[in-house]
Amino acid sequence: MTPHYLQLILYKARADLKVEAARGYMGMLWWVLEPVLYMGAFYIIFAVALQRGGENFVPWLLTGLVVWKWFDTTVRMSLNVITAGKGLMSQVYLPKVFFPAVVILKNSVKFLVTLVLLLLFLLVYGMPLGWSWLMVPVLLLVQLLLICGVTFSVSALTPLYPDLKLLMNNVLMLMFFLSGVFFDTSRLEGWLAALLDLNPMVHIIHAWRDVLLFGRLPDLAALGLVMLFSLALCGLGLYLLRRYDRLYPRLA
Amino acid sequence: MNPVLILENVGVAYRRGRSLRGGELYWALKDISLELKHGETLGVIGRNGVGKTTLLKVIAGIIAPDRGEIRNAGVSASLLSLQVGFVPLLTGRENAILSGMLLGAPKSRIEQNMDELVAFAELEDFIDEPVSSYSAGMRARLGFSVAMQADPDILLIDEVLGVGDAAFRKKSSEEIQRRIRSNRSVILVSHNTAMMARLCDRVVWIEQGVSRMQGEAGDVLAAYEASI
Numbered sequence: 001m002t003p004h005y006l007q008l009i010l011y012k013a014r015a016d017l018k019v020e021a022a023r024g025y026m027g028m029l030w031w032v033l034e035p036v037l038y039m040g041a042f043y044i045i046f047a048v049a050l051q052r053g054g055e056n057f058v059p060w061l062l063t064g065l066v067v068w069k070w071f072d073t074t075v076r077m078s079l080n081v082i083t084a085g086k087g088l089m090s091q092v093y094l095p096k097v098f099f100p101a102v103v104i105l106k107n108s109v110k111f112l113v114t115l116v117l118l119l120l121f122l123l124v125y126g127m128p129l130g131w132s133w134l135m136v137p138v139l140l141l142v143q144l145l146l147i148c149g150v151t152f153s154v155s156a157l158t159p160l161y162p163d164l165k166l167l168m169n170n171v172l173m174l175m176f177f178l179s180g181v182f183f184d185t186s187r188l189e190g191w192l193a194a195l196l197d198l199n200p201m202v203h204i205i206h207a208w209r210d211v212l213l214f215g216r217l218p219d220l221a222a223l224g225l226v227m228l229f230s231l232a233l234c235g236l237g238l239y240l241l242r243r244y245d246r247l248y249p250r251l252a
Numbered sequence: 253m254n255p256v257l258i259l260e261n262v263g264v265a266y267r268r269g270r271s272l273r274g275g276e277l278y279w280a281l282k283d284i285s286l287e288l289k290h291g292e293t294l295g296v297i298g299r300n301g302v303g304k305t306t307l308l309k310v311i312a313g314i315i316a317p318d319r320g321e322i323r324n325a326g327v328s329a330s331l332l333s334l335q336v337g338f339v340p341l342l343t344g345r346e347n348a349i350l351s352g353m354l355l356g357a358p359k360s361r362i363e364q365n366m367d368e369l370v371a372f373a374e375l376e377d378f379i380d381e382p383v384s385s386y387s388a389g390m391r392a393r394l395g396f397s398v399a400m401q402a403d404p405d406i407l408l409i410d411e412v413l414g415v416g417d418a419a420f421r422k423k424s425s426e427e428i429q430r431r432i433r434s435n436r437s438v439i440l441v442s443h444n445t446a447m448m449a450r451l452c453d454r455v456v457w458i459e460q461g462v463s464r465m466q467g468e469a470g471d472v473l474a475a476y477e478a479s480i
Binding site: 015019 | 309314330331336342346349354382
């Protein structure tokens with residue numbers, strides 16, 4: 001990856017975000033409005049309508065939802081990204097990592113806006129601001145690596161095996177329900193708990209809740225494992241993108 | 253003169269149908285050998301569907317050949333492409349930077365040459381307007397001016413010789429011909445034998461995915477015209 005392509009990825013992500021903002025009348029306001037509406041809907045359903053989950057259930061739920069959404073949206077957008085870039089890649093040579101990298105970058109920028117809103121909500125809700133919040137950059141880094149690993153690998157493989165797109169849509173839904181966004185996975189025991197532990201997002205969501213809600217350090221051993229796994233996936237994805245670099249423009 | 257690019261028995265096969273394996277092979281290029289010397293203009297002639305466009309894609313490094321060998325002494329080759337990656341909602345200036353970078357030009361150089369680029373495209377009053385508000389002619393002028401920012405060692409040209417209305421067509425065509433005649437190595441694909449005779453030093457004639465003849469432009473073009 002030369003500096004030229006890094007600069008190109010930055011410029012393209014910025015341009016895409018600008019275009020998105022230029023589409024509606026409310027422009028960049030949507031970056032704030034969309035997560036507010038998203039979080040608001042869950043707030044109304046769980047805190048106001050159902051009155052469920054006991055104390056601090058809403059911050060607990062929103063934290064899980066917001067960090068899940070970063071992962072989910074980015075991976076979903078990457079399923080088709082190389083196939084959609086076929087016109088461009090048959091005119092000019094581009095290292096194919098360009099396509100998923102732009103998706104990751106623009107979704108991460110939008111996530112950061114959402115994260116700031118979440119942190120504001122937590123403070124307004126009365127969660128104490130603790131030293132543990134200093135761990136936020138570490139969590140951002142680990143989750144970003146996981147997103148890169150999954151996104152690079154999936155975007156490299158879907159043009160070769162289009163069925164993977166359908167499969168991934170369902171895997172993501174399953175992962176969503178099994179990632180502990182809605183229930184506390186630490187209450188489970190035995191083989192089921194062991195199975196859920198294989199989902200890296202379980203540990204990431206746990207870590208965010210530990211840091212933001214419970215004022216304690218995350219499980220660093222688990223995060224370390226997630227990081228190693230993510231690095232391996234990044235390596236695999238980048239290898240595949242390179243290996244099929246000059247095949248993608250020929251696929252229908 | 254040293255060759256900057258050598259193709260030896262290059263072939264490219266497409267698979268009919270979906271999968272990576274299986275499916276019938278169709279050889280778009282069967283056996284292409286050619287040599288491009290530094291600073292020369294090499295013409296590629298042949299009828300429609302003989303694989304000329306595929307050949308340019310192989311030389312540009314967009315697709316890899318399935319057999320044969322390509323040797324280039326670490327030089328870059330890229331297709332002259334117009335309006336690459338244009339996004340309608342971005343301004344002309346933003347599109348110029350984005351498209352220019354996609355074509356391999358450094359951002360700093362495009363920004364440095366921006367005034368010149370805008371003047372060439374005759375878009376001084378519109379460059380900060382979104383491209384979606386441009387007419388087709390304005391878009392073509394911007395696309396051409398941006399394409400001129402690309403600076404590959406080997407310029408590959410596929411029938412693009414002048415765009416836009418009559419006046420701009422003349423200007424852009426002259427600009428391209430100036431580049432072809434300069435000391436740059438160029439591969440030019442066209443059906444226009446008269447123009448090829450004028451611009452090319454040597455010509456390679458391709459038929460059915462095979463390079464049938466290569467040599468002095470006059471000789472090859474005469475043989476090609478005698479065959480049709």
